[in-house]
Amino acid sequence: MTGSGRLSRWSLRYVALGYLAMLLILPIGVILVRTFDEGVGAVVDAITTPDALHALRLTLLTVIIAVPLNTIFGVACALIMVRGKMRGKSIINALIDVPFAVSPVVVGLALILVYGEGGWFGADLAAIGIQVIFSTPGIVMAVIFVSLPFVARETIPVLQEVGDDQEKAAETLGASSWQIFWKITLPSIRWGVSYGVVLTTARALGEFGAVTIVSGRISGETETLPLFVQKQFETFNSVGAYSASLVLALLALATLLALNLMRRKEN
């Protein structure tokens, strides 16, 4: 390694660290510090108001519905893309990415156009007593939509990398397709899927744009945690905003931590 090479390596390292510090570490650190400006008691009070608790419950409910559905869809999609022999794979491949390409606000508007009061199915659904828009189903749909691609995108390369040798071997040993999936395929792609689940969870917890449009932002009814943060911020309740932000951040960290613990346990 030459002197100038070492220099450039060091400067690159500091640029990268500085960049992360300015954009990530500093803002999150400030939130952490500011949250406790008025003491722990104020924080506890802020996150135990009925509206805050409702927002937390609604957010968790959304995650609990959206993440498993998107996991099943993502794994199935990846299997079709990598192992399937049918035509039209490139169409699926392009469609998977649509939620990434389209702005969440547009997603929300589109959902209103289809399921809203004046939308295609809105009146029919209302007739049988189901309200989608400005209600929980709409929020869940919006979250499912925007976090759709993660599991498939994380799983596809892993599935390609693993290859189908082990699956073929299991087949010669007498395993059925179902047994092959549960005992061979899924265990060998588990870390790809897990990472996809963590990303999906993070996105489902934090989704703002699409949910803002479809929820109507009714406090204590259709307000998720990110919307709650926004409302507290707008009404100058900074302790409320920071506290709820902290809860959101902790939830996301907890999923990451859970993944890391699982990995460590295995190794």
Add this chain to the structure above:
Amino acid sequence: MATETQIGTGIEVVGVSKNYGDFLALQDVNLEVPNGSMTALLGPSGSGKSTLLRTIAGLEEPTAGRVLIGGEDQTRKPVRARNVGFVFQHYAAFKHMTVYENIAFGPKVRKWPKARVSERVYELLDLVQLSGLAKRYPSQLSGGQRQRMALARALAVEPSVLLLDEPFGALDAKVRKDLRTWLRRLHDEVHVTTIFVTHDQEEAMDIAEQIVVMNNGKIEQTGTATDLYEAPSNEFVMGFVGEVNRLAGKLVRPHDVEILPVAAADTVEAKIDRIVKLGFAGRVEMLTVNEHSEVWAQLTTTELEALNLESGQLVYIRPKGDAVVKEDTGALDEITTEEDQDPASDKPTAVTPGLPV
């Protein structure tokens, strides 16, 4: 094992063809593998040997023809119903399972009682000499150990036939030789009808009772090592099995090259490049004067001494009267060698490979 399944578990391949679009991977292949025998499918890469093996296993569906195992037509049967043991070239070990779990996989999916599964697994661990390694993961094993684990896994379900795709292809030369001797002994113990694919003629001759030489999706010749060496059916077999020289438009074995001090009928003039004596035998390396092609002759020490040759000397050579000779049409130039081919089996270097004649 398998004493009860031994009867009638030979393999028959009848008129099998396989196309991938325009490419003919197999063309009207007919083959009979005797019950309890060890057969090698030998050929260069792209000769169709692996495709034939995978077709027998059911991993590939033939475009035409039938596959019979134990006299029963299995062509339309799915892989899992064929009861074949298949060993993949790169082991296909279940990486997330221990050695024990790998071997137990087949019996478990077949819902064997627990006690029988564990009894069977330990029996096989013993057979493949991995007894102490039951709790290891495949990543903690050497290449040879992994291959033996794959073999145990394939044998666990008491298959009626055992199919091995380049079983030693990914191993280094030393381990490869040990393993193939071991496989031969194992076969003597378990007597399961076995077919293995190889591109290494020495390997095929060493352990197979029957060798099937394949080229361009067709079977060129089927027979014992001696049959193939002494009576090759064509130029390709002659060139692919055993050492061969190109001499005046003909293919001739090194021990069939006659060296004369003076010109005679049908001789070619050649200059001696090097003489190598190796105890009981010796080799004379020559360059023909007209065509500048390399020719080498294998002689006994007695013959060598009687001829009293020296480097640089001009001699006259021709195939011996009773030699096996094939016309040289250049077909051998089209053989593609496999990337992972053992360099020792390529061209003769210092030591003449001892061919079991």
